[in-house]
Amino acid sequence: MNGKLPVAIIWHMHQPYYKHPQTSEFVLPWVRLHASKDYLHMARLLQEFPRVKAHFTMVPSLRDQLEDYARGADDEDTRLTMVTVDGTLTNEEREHMLRRFFSIHHGNVIHRYQEYRRLLQLAMATGDRHELLSDEYFIDLALWFNLAWIDPDDIRSDQRLLELAEKGARFTREDVRYVIGRQRFMASGVPHLYHRLQRDGQVEILTTPYYHPILPLIIDDRSALRSDPGAQLPEQPFAHPDDAAFQLEEAIASHERAFGEKPRGVWPSEGAVSPEAADIMRKAGFDWFASDEGVLARSVDVELKRDEVGALVEPALLYRPYRLANGATAIFRDRELSDRIGFMYGDMRPEDAVGDMIAKLERARDRLPDDGGPYLASIILDGENAWEQYPNNGNDFLRTLYGRLQSDERFETVRVSDFLAANPATVELPRLHTGSWIEASLRVWSGEPAHARAWAALERTRRFAEEQWGSLRYMPKSVRQPLMVAEGSDWFWWYSSRNSSPEDAVFDELFRANLEVVWWFAGAEPPDDIRSPLMDPSRLAATAQRSGAMLPGSGERYG
Incomplete structure (x- = not known):
């Protein structure tokens, strides 16, 4: 293609809601610690490169904890x-x-x-x-x-x-x-600095559903069967589309209070989307959302092929915004580049890592036809957990990356909302696959026995609360908030057999604590199946015997 290839960089900042509903103490320290290691410094470092634009997702429940x-x-x-x-x-x-x-x-x-x-x-x-x-x-x-x-x-x-x-x-x-x-x-400085950078035109702040739920599963947990027909689900379906809508409405209101304007873009938690979720996001007022290349590939039934160095062979399939029938726009991340930053480049010299990334973008740019745009390459990943894998907290890599993007005339970093206002999507996406940025499925959060027990406990409590007070949006805050917290993605992430940490028992207890307070608020005793661990007892016993952080675990990732 002639001209510069627009590049959108989205750093996703997220932690679970760690406040215990019964003691109001934060049971894990990761929000405080990531604030001092990542959230603030990522924005400060970006300021050194005023011509580089980027996005930060600010999960509303994360901002609450920072405050x-x-x-x-x-x-x-x-x-x-x-x-x-x-x-x-x-x-x-x-x-x-x-x-x-x-x-x-x-x-x-x-x-x-x-x-x-x-x-x-x-x-x-x-x-x-x-x-x-x-x-x-x-x-x-x-x-x-x-x-x-x-x-x-x-x-x-x-x-x-x-x-x-x-x-x-x-x-x-x-x-x-x-x-x-x-x-x-x-911690106090994070939202203020992000806000200032947005006012200066360097950053666009995105939001997510308030407590980071997996929207397709909140709307209808049977949607997991679309990509995983063998998923084990609870007998009673969890299907509360108005809860999904309310999580988005509350996120928009919180964002507007904090930053003075409504968000135009949304990162659906874990990039998880479905046709129904896309409609709810559009109805909430969002112009665009983002997901993963695997979701795009399954939506249009194509394979996104890469050459011997990992560059896209036909980048025009991925490097563009798509228009949905409901009027929303969808963009899809380059998983290869995003995952290389998240999982591989920390083991390389910064110059070599950035050179590898630029080479892949360069090949893709050279393969894009001059007509047929607009084109947009999207790099989207976790903006906090990656940097422990890098020497010097990733600062050397980020300075090398931003410096190269600022000086290289073949690329320009953009804010997606500005880009779409000037370059609306011209290609319609006829259907949207139901999946996430992990394997284009929902199986990390649904489909296993522990998942089924957790979703059943949530549905039982949610149904009990509705019998007492009506729909979620009309429940007392003391009931509504713990239910919305329990709908968050993180609990179900840790109920997956593929994810484990020394804090397994903490996550299980905190999830159930948010359910228990709903029953207590109504003057009822929580059922025994909610008061007992939902994780497999052998797994809890194994994690309890670990030395925790004394010895590095797999990948040495914490919080």
């Missing part, structure tokens, strides 16, 4: 961090810290700091004999865990943090309080 932290909310790990300097740790609390406080990439992070590495070696040497470790050991561990989760650029730019990293040991109460305070400050 809670900014107002002083605690999670279990901030509480234990302060106990190390303000009180005495119990044996259980010591054991918890030894499991949790090495939860970051060992090779790329812990081994970068000599004193943090020494703490890990001591913990491994003492094994279960934590009584051999001093109180001062746990103070140092608490500070290092929280400090290591701050982006290296931010440590270098903050003289006090830099001094603490150089000090290495024998930290004081004031040292610990300073690090936690900086994390709260970073």
Whole structure:
């Protein structure tokens, strides 16, 4: 093609809703930690390249948690961090810290700091004999865990943090309080910086359904059978299309309150779409949505072929927006490029990784005909979990990538809404496949025995609540919110046999806790099948016996 190939980059920022509905404490620390390592720094780094445009998805329930932290909310790990300097740790609390406080990439992070590495070696040497470790050991561990989760650029730019990293040991109460305070400050700054970059025209902020549910499964869980006919589903269908609509309506209202305007684009949770979901998104007022190349391939019944280096042979099939019959526009990500950033490029030199990516884009651009556009290459991936796999938190790769995109005259980064306003889709998509960005199916969130138990528990509770108060949108907030939280994708992700972590029991308990409060609010006892674990007991027993983060797990991914 002549001219520049437009490229849309979408970084998806998301964590589950970790607030316990009965205690209001955050049971896991990952929102706070990713705020200080990823959410803020991703936007700050982008500012260094003013001609590069990008998108951030801001899940409304994630923003709620960031605002809670900014107002002083605690999670279990901030509480234990302060106990190390303000009180005495119990044996259980010591054991918890030894499991949790090495939860970051060992090779790329812990081994970068000599004193943090020494703490890990001591913990491994003492094994279960934590009584051999001093109180001062746990103070140092608490500070290092929280400090290591701050982006290296931010440590270098903050003289006090830099001094603490150089000090290495024998930290004081004031040292610990300073690090936690900086994390709260970073959490408070995330929405404001994103908003400013959007006003400046460099960023477009997208939304998702409020608590990140899989829209096709909320509308009708039988839709999973379209791509997975053998899926095991509960006897009673879960089919609540108005819940899906309300999750979107609430997301739009929250987005408008935070950023002063309605979002034009939406990332449906996990890129999961269906014809019914597309109609609900359009009815909610969205101009466009995004999904995965596998969904496109199944929609038009073609194979997206790639050459020997992984570049698209016929890029015009993927690198374009599509118009749906309902008037919405759909774009589909280049999975190869997106997954290479997410899973492969961290093991390469930044120059080589970016060179590989640009070479694939270059080949695709050269294969696009001059007529037949508009063309748009979409790169969409998790914007927070990838960077632990990279040295220096991915900063060297991102600077190399943004620098190349800013200077290379063959490409231009765009905001999708601006691009579509000037270049409307010209090709109609006759049908939309039901699937997600994982295998173009919904089997990660539906289809297994544990999934069926979880969906059955949710349906039973949802039906009970409707008998008491009517539809979801008219329920009391104390009932509506935990139900909407329980509809989120993450619980069902962890009920899949392919996904497991040392926190399996935590996710299972938190999902069920959100269901239990609905029954209690009505003055009823939750059924026994909701009060008992939904995961397979042997799996829970196996994860309980793990050493957690003491030894790196597969891929060394945390939170």
